[in-house]
Amino acid sequence: MKRTAIQITSVLTFFLLWKLYVTVFNVSALVLPPPEDVLFALVRMLQDSNTYYHIYTTLAECLGGFVIAVILGTTLGQLLGRIQILDTIFKPFVIALQLTPKVALIPLFILWFGFGIESKIVISALMAFFPVFANSYLGAKSVDIGLLEVFKVGNSGARQRFRLLVIPASLPYILTGMEMAIVLAIIGAVVSEFVAGSRGLGYLATVKLQDLEVDTLFAVVLLLAGIGFVLYFAVGSLRKILIPWHESAKSSSHVA
Secondary structure, X not given: OXXXXXXXXXXXXHHXXXXXXXXXXXXXXXXXXXXXXXXXXXXXXXXXXXXXXXXXXXXXXXXXXXXXXXXXXXXXXXXXXXXXXXXXXXXXXXXXXXHOOHHHXXXXXXXXXXXXXXXXXXXXXXXXXXXXXXXXXXXXXXXOHHHHHHHHHOOOOHHHHXXXXXXXXXHHHHHHHHHHHHHHHHHHHHHHHHHHOOOOHHHHHHHHXXXXXXXXXXXXXXXXXXXXXXXXXXXXXXHHHHOOOOHHHHHHHHHO
């Protein structure tokens, strides 16, 4: 409860300082509207049914890309982390993909997958892939060698070792990667809507900017921040469900 109170106080303080700044320095509403105008614009948006269509589109792109990134990133991370020959062959390509600016690839994916939701999902998945892969790879490498030898001495099969040892050891790392990936998935979806969108919150923000409806533009940003917070919290909550025994889940529960 104490942590929640501090967080609420910090948010209210932020809005208070925002209001104080625009009032004292007489900032134009076309540059930085006062917070109450943004909140009123947000209420108007939420009363418009079209807003929920844009929210659904962005969520579909973001979650679709996130799921693909989690499946591919976890699988490839485990394979490359456990099988040396695959690590030697494929890891340079994975690193090269990560080092390539993702925004530069957006026109290419639009060319391949079109202007519809498919290209946005692919871009979102590409943005979210590497954190999951890197943490899954690290988790596979972090399996205790002594415990692995104990399982082998006990004549346990490969599936049993994977289920009882490798997965529990890797899950804390994978979940950390997922927490980073959901943020990047949202960024990928919104940026792709900026570039080539006809729907979604990124597209809506572009339209409001062109119409100089700055208060509504800020409201879209605020809505995106809220959605991002909810998704990040949802992914983070998986720790208490999947790894309640791990110190990260225990410490977060204690602090809350």
